Amino acid sequence: MTHLSVVVPVKDERDNVRPLADRVRTALAGGPAWELVVVDDGSTDGTFAELAAVAAADPRVKVVRLRRNFGQSAATQAGLDAATGDIIVTMDGDLQNDPADIPLLVAKLDEGYDAVLGRRENRQDKLILRKVPSLAANWLIRRVLDVPFKDFGCTLRAMRREVAGGLDLYGEMHRFITALILQQGARVAQVPVRHHPRTAGRSKYTLSRTVRVTLDLLTVKFLGSYQARPMHVFGSVGLACLALGLSCGLAAVGMKYAVGMGMTANPLFLIGAVAGLTGVQFLSLGLVGEVLARVYFESQGKRPYAVRDRRNLGEPSPARKAA
Numbered sequence: 001m002t003h004l005s006v007v008v009p010v011k012d013e014r015d016n017v018r019p020l021a022d023r024v025r026t027a028l029a030g031g032p033a034w035e036l037v038v039v040d041d042g043s044t045d046g047t048f049a050e051l052a053a054v055a056a057a058d059p060r061v062k063v064v065r066l067r068r069n070f071g072q073s074a075a076t077q078a079g080l081d082a083a084t085g086d087i088i089v090t091m092d093g094d095l096q097n098d099p100a101d102i103p104l105l106v107a108k109l110d111e112g113y114d115a116v117l118g119r120r121e122n123r124q125d126k127l128i129l130r131k132v133p134s135l136a137a138n139w140l141i142r143r144v145l146d147v148p149f150k151d152f153g154c155t156l157r158a159m160r161r162e163v164a165g166g167l168d169l170y171g172e173m174h175r176f177i178t179a180l181i182l183q184q185g186a187r188v189a190q191v192p193v194r195h196h197p198r199t200a201g202r203s204k205y206t207l208s209r210t211v212r213v214t215l216d217l218l219t220v221k222f223l224g225s226y227q228a229r230p231m232h233v234f235g236s237v238g239l240a241c242l243a244l245g246l247s248c249g250l251a252a253v254g255m256k257y258a259v260g261m262g263m264t265a266n267p268l269f270l271i272g273a274v275a276g277l278t279g280v281q282f283l284s285l286g287l288v289g290e291v292l293a294r295v296y297f298e299s300q301g302k303r304p305y306a307v308r309d310r311r312n313l314g315e316p317s318p319a320r321k322a323a
Contacts, residue, residue, distance in 0.1 A: 003032035004106065005085030009075030010051075010093035011041040015200035017050040020093055021061055027099040037062045038093065039079045042069030076177075077169040088164045090157055090177075094198050097156040101193040105158035114163045114186035117149060117178055118156035118193035137213050144221055145179050149190045152178050156193055172212055176220045183224040185308065228297070230289025238282030241275045248272030 006024055010017070021036060028034045040048045040063065048065050055061045064082050066075060076090060087106060091097040101118065108116040141152050152175065159181065166184050167177065182188060226233045249272035255261045263269050297303070 003085055004028065004034040004087050004089065004102075005083035006034065006036045006089045006091065006099070006102065007039070007076065007079035007083055008036065008091055008093045009039045009041055009072055009079060010043065010047060011069060011072075011075075012043045012045045012047060013093045013200075014043070014045045014047045014050050016093055016095050017047060017054060019095060020099070021054045021058065023095070023099040024102075025058070027102050031103065035060050035062055035083070035085060037064065037079045037083050039063075039075040039082075040065045041072065041075035042066055071172060073169040073172050073174040076174050077167070080164050080167065080169075083164070086161045088159050088161060090155055090159075092155045095200070096196050096198055097154075098194040098196060101156060102158070104191060104193070105156070108189055108191055109158055109160065111189075112187065113189045115157060115159040115181050115188045117151070117188065117190040118154040119149070119151040119190050120154050120195040121192045122195060140214070141176075141179065141217060144217055145182075145224070147179060147182055149178060149188075151190070152176070154193065171219075172216055173220070175213055175216060179220050179224065228293055230293055231286035234282045234286030234289060238279045238286060241279030241282060243279075245272040245274075245276030245279060248275060 006028075008020065013020075017038070020038075024034075024036050038051055038061065040051060048063070051061075051063045051065075055063045062082060064078050066078060070078075079090070080088065087109065089102050089105065091099070091102075097118070105116045105118065137153070141147070142149070155174075157177070163181055163184060163186050167180055169177070173180065178188070222233070248268040252261075252263055252266045252269040252272060255266060255268070256263055
């Protein structure tokens with residue numbers, strides 16, 4: 001097993017492939033064994049031909065070519081699956097991340113951390129299209145997930161293999177790798193890293209990502225807080241709706257006998273009926289969620305916890321390994 005794997009998903013980055021390999025080679029020269037795992041996510045500009053040539057010249061460069069464009073999350077997961085190092089570094093392939101910062105991240109891991117994240121200093125991006133949406137997204141993520149870090153969008157990070165192995169990236173969850181790592185109970189630090197302007201290729205970032213970030217954030221929050229207990233969130237809403245419905249119904253009955261107002265003419269009666277039906281639906285959804293949670297954990301042999309270390313216990317049986 002190599003000591004260090006650098007995982008880089010790319011799409012249409014033909015002009016950046018060779019400089020990327022050269023910079024990684026320079027940054028890691030004289031250090032422990034390493035490999036560069038580049039995932040071609042359905043490029044159409046000749047990126048794979050460049051990658052094939054680089055890989056032919058240096059066996060430490062491994063290339064994974066996906067059949068089509070599956071997105072950055074899927075490409076990152078493919079790279080993590082192909083990596084063999086006990087320390088895994090992820091970064092972008094547009095050369096805005098600096099491979100020279102990799103030794104800094106790895107050295108920080110040696111202080112006892114499970115993952116070290118980069119924080120982009122003097123970010124070299126457009127103000128309106130990149131910086132402002134990123135600041136808003138980082139603020140929202142900190143508030144919703146209650147995590148202290150300032151930069152969640154930096155893809156330059158180093159992780160121990162056991163942490164990377166606990167990631168399952170679907171949809172566009174690559175934006176929330178930091179949150180997913182923290183939900184494992186990992187010890188995480190963040191250090192400043194360099195950030196360079198893009199000099200070749202074209203950015204794939206658009207403002208529409210801001211909307212998708214918000215929706216994905218709800219998914220991450222739910223999975224992190226309520227995946228094993230969905231009734232707590234749906235049941236709470238359901239009980240609140242039932243309480244509202246009961247209150248409105250009692251108020252409508254009281255108004256009928258106090259002032260003679262007809263039940264069907266009283267808007268409180270209609271509000272109470274709708275709230276009651278909504279409450280029943282939320283409670284039913286919570287029950288269905290509880291059944292699905294048990295199917296998810298039990299059918300795959302997953303456990304609702306993660307173990308950091310053991311003493312005098314040995315390894316668990318395969319059927320009882322932690323999720």
